[in-house]
Amino acid sequence: MLILYRMSKKERLDASARHVLTKEGLAGFTMERLAEAAGVSRPTAYQYFNSREGALASTAAQTLALCRDLYEGARSFDGDARGKTFAYLTAYEILARCEPEHMEILELLGLPSIRDSLQETQRLTLRAQLVEYTGYLTELVKSACLSGDLKLPESCTVESVVFHSLNFCRGNGLTIARRRLLFSMYGGEAPWEEAQRALFYYWSGIGWTPLLSKEEIAILHERILKQCFPSHWLQLKTEELRRNLNMPLPEKPAYEIPEPRPKRKSAKMPLEPVLESPPEIPL
Numbered sequence: 001m002l003i004l005y006r007m008s009k010k011e012r013l014d015a016s017a018r019h020v021l022t023k024e025g026l027a028g029f030t031m032e033r034l035a036e037a038a039g040v041s042r043p044t045a046y047q048y049f050n051s052r053e054g055a056l057a058s059t060a061a062q063t064l065a066l067c068r069d070l071y072e073g074a075r076s077f078d079g080d081a082r083g084k085t086f087a088y089l090t091a092y093e094i095l096a097r098c099e100p101e102h103m104e105i106l107e108l109l110g111l112p113s114i115r116d117s118l119q120e121t122q123r124l125t126l127r128a129q130l131v132e133y134t135g136y137l138t139e140l141v142k143s144a145c146l147s148g149d150l151k152l153p154e155s156c157t158v159e160s161v162v163f164h165s166l167n168f169c170r171g172n173g174l175t176i177a178r179r180r181l182l183f184s185m186y187g188g189e190a191p192w193e194e195a196q197r198a199l200f201y202y203w204s205g206i207g208w209t210p211l212l213s214k215e216e217i218a219i220l221h222e223r224i225l226k227q228c229f230p231s232h233w234l235q236l237k238t239e240e241l242r243r244n245l246n247m248p249l250p251e252k253p254a255y256e257i258p259e260p261r262p263k264r265k266s267a268k269m270p271l272e273p274v275l276e277s278p279p280e281i282p283l
Contacts, residue, residue: 013055015038018059018101019101020033021105021108024260031045031046036258036260038257060105064129067106070095074091075087077228081149082144085137086220086221088140089166090221090229091229096172096173100178103173107174137166138159141158142158150206150207151209164202165203168195169199172191176191193218196221200217
């Protein structure tokens with residue numbers, strides 16, 4: 001159950017839309033359910049979203065805008081090609097750790113059933129972001145090859161490095177963020193740090209030098225968070241401090257998103273028994 005702290009009606013509707021889409025799917029994504037989840041009337045939901053398609057478009061637009069901000073932040077990192085690549089991939093870590101519902105929505109937008117329900121402009125925006133994102137990573141890997149920092153084996157291509165690095169970070173982000181079964185079995189005590197080291201082990205295995213130690217990877221990661229994602233870095237540090245002190249902050253009065261009400265079953269009239277053979281008529 002998602003808890004909504006003191007929010008405006010629009011903020012409650014936005015948060016409820018993300019919650020319903022990620023937890024109940026497109027089938028449960030109705031105006032009636034959004035109004036119920038946000039604790040507003042149906043006319044109010046229609047006032048803000050106009051329609052179910054409008055609610056989906058608004059939800060997608062917020063996720064795409066957040067991704068755009070994170071990508072732009074990652075591009076501001078000042079470092080070599082591998083550091084810049086790591087900064088760009090860290091955007092997925094930020095999504096997973098700080099905005100897990102937005103990360104799930106980003107994955108859902110790739111499903112044909114949801115993608116086809118988007119407006120044409122949003123489908124083009126989604127594709128353009130993916131092309132720009134992968135294109136930027138491709139240029140970084142190529143520059144590392146040209147500088148001699150990355151010496152790929154013959155069986156490995158620049159495109160395969162981008163593909164495997166990207167999917168490694170996306171898959172780990174979704175698994176760790178949602179505490180899925182695989183995470184509960186093999187996650188370890190420091191899943192994010194282990195995932196970062198595993199990525200660098202892969203890069204070292206395909207010839208990306210110089211080798212970095214565990215401590216050097218942690219220092220680079222910390223510098224990326226502070227330089228590219230300062231507000232999220234502060235959020236993560238605050239959560240870490242609370243865990244270490246075991247002193248959670250007092251909770252604010254909250255509004256809880258209710259679970260969907262069970263649908264009422266329509267009362268059915270009992271059927272008359274069917275006779276196997278017609279009754280005999282006495283003469």
